[in-house]
Amino acid sequence: MAGAFWCIVEDDRQGSPKKVMAEVLGEATRLAAQAGGQVEAVWLTDKSTPEGVKQLGELGAKRVWLLENAAFAPYRGEVWTPVIADLAAKESPSAILAPVTTRQREMMARLAARLGAGLSADSTALGLEDGKLVATRPVYAGKLLSKVTWSKTPWLATLRPNVFRPAEPQTGASPQLERPAVSVPSEAMKLVERKEETSTGLPELAEAEIVVSGGRGLKGPENFVILEELAKVVGAAVGASRAAVDAGWRPHRFQIGQTGRTISPKLYMGFGISGAIQHLAGMRTSKVICAINKDPEAPIFKIADYGIVGDLFEVAPLLTAEFKKLLEK
Numbered sequence: 001m002a003g004a005f006w007c008i009v010e011d012d013r014q015g016s017p018k019k020v021m022a023e024v025l026g027e028a029t030r031l032a033a034q035a036g037g038q039v040e041a042v043w044l045t046d047k048s049t050p051e052g053v054k055q056l057g058e059l060g061a062k063r064v065w066l067l068e069n070a071a072f073a074p075y076r077g078e079v080w081t082p083v084i085a086d087l088a089a090k091e092s093p094s095a096i097l098a099p100v101t102t103r104q105r106e107m108m109a110r111l112a113a114r115l116g117a118g119l120s121a122d123s124t125a126l127g128l129e130d131g132k133l134v135a136t137r138p139v140y141a142g143k144l145l146s147k148v149t150w151s152k153t154p155w156l157a158t159l160r161p162n163v164f165r166p167a168e169p170q171t172g173a174s175p176q177l178e179r180p181a182v183s184v185p186s187e188a189m190k191l192v193e194r195k196e197e198t199s200t201g202l203p204e205l206a207e208a209e210i211v212v213s214g215g216r217g218l219k220g221p222e223n224f225v226i227l228e229e230l231a232k233v234v235g236a237a238v239g240a241s242r243a244a245v246d247a248g249w250r251p252h253r254f255q256i257g258q259t260g261r262t263i264s265p266k267l268y269m270g271f272g273i274s275g276a277i278q279h280l281a282g283m284r285t286s287k288v289i290c291a292i293n294k295d296p297e298a299p300i301f302k303i304a305d306y307g308i309v310g311d312l313f314e315v316a317p318l319l320t321a322e323f324k325k326l327l328e329k
């Protein structure tokens with residue numbers, strides 16, 4: 001529908017939208033109410049479920065464009081992008097929004113190039129000014145915030161997780177379901193091997209409300225267990241600095257920072273992390289920052305809301321024990 005606010009669905013590969021979609025749909029609903037448009041979800045998947053469609057409706061999508069085809073998994077940008085671009089050319093949405101995830105980040109850049117449209121990547125605020133979308137996004141590793149707008153529609157933006165207010169689910173709301181015929185482009189890349197990541201049993205880093213993160217101060221990979229114990233008690237994800245990742249202590253998918261993941265949890269706890277600018281770039285928009293470092297001059301204390309000067313090997317187990325007591329009450 002012309003004037004619609006599209007939300008590209010990130011799903012869990014099992015047929016349900018990811019939690020972050022509540023934020024994207026919530027923000028789209030707020031903007032569409034002001035602009036007089038309709039919120040629509042665009043879902044490319046090899047495996048949808050009726051519950052997934054229902055969830056999108058309950059989160060605010062009035063219409064769900066369901067593009068279901070075996071060719072959409074695993075994700076390949078060159079397969080997804082033309083399909084969405086063709087639909088956008090036919091339907092002329094005002095805006096195309098997506099969460100910052102590994103695949104949406106790449107797909108949205110390709111889509112912008114294909115549509116000849118502008119993209120505000122990693123937006124932390126969106127608003128309408130004189131009927132036009134205006135986005136706020138961090139630049140220079142988060143040192144400055146820039147405000148950008150578009151010279152023409154569609155306005156493309158990716159939204160940083162944990163920043164936008166999630167939609168309140170409207171139980172029972174059911175969206176109009178469209179299954180447009182799509183011509184799926186042939187793939188340029190073939191899947192050679194698939195390696196499933198072993199689940200840590202902890203929340204996903206980018207979506208977690210609490211993140212416990214470890215740096216070089218942990219001294220070795222075996223000591224991450226101290227942070228995992230704390231994480232289990234408070235329901236946190238465990239992240240790492242690049243120093244820890246480069247040393248081979250954690251896989252790269254857990255790296256926070258300029259060349260890793262950008263996170264914005266309600267609470268970030270950094271253990272043995274100095275607070276280099278490149279690390280701060282990935283976590284400085286966390287709501288509450290708590291740093292544990294034995295060096296009182298560590299730069300991380302400059303942006304921390306709470307600081308503990310001490311040895312993490314003493315502090316972390318004490319925090320775990322205290323949180324356990326509090327949360328078990």
Ligand SMILES: Cc1cc2nc3c(=O)[nH]c(=O)nc-3n(C[C@H](O)[C@H](O)[C@H](O)COP(=O)(O)OP(=O)(O)OC[C@H]3O[C@@H](n4cnc5c(N)ncnc54)[C@H](O)[C@@H]3O)c2cc1C
Binds near residue numbers: 217244258279
């Ligand atoms: C182009 C580029 C991109 C980069 N991208 C990233 C990125 O994405 N993410 C990232 O994190 N870094 C990135 N870096 C690296 C960054 O500059 C830092 O080198 C890195 O963040 C340092 O990691 P760290 O804080 O764990 O280690 P260090 O700087 O070595 O700090 C370790 C800290 O642990 C403390 N410590 C030691 N022992 C204890 C103890 N027992 N108890 C308490 N505290 C203790 C020390 O006081 C120290 O402050 C990048 C660098 C470049 C040049």
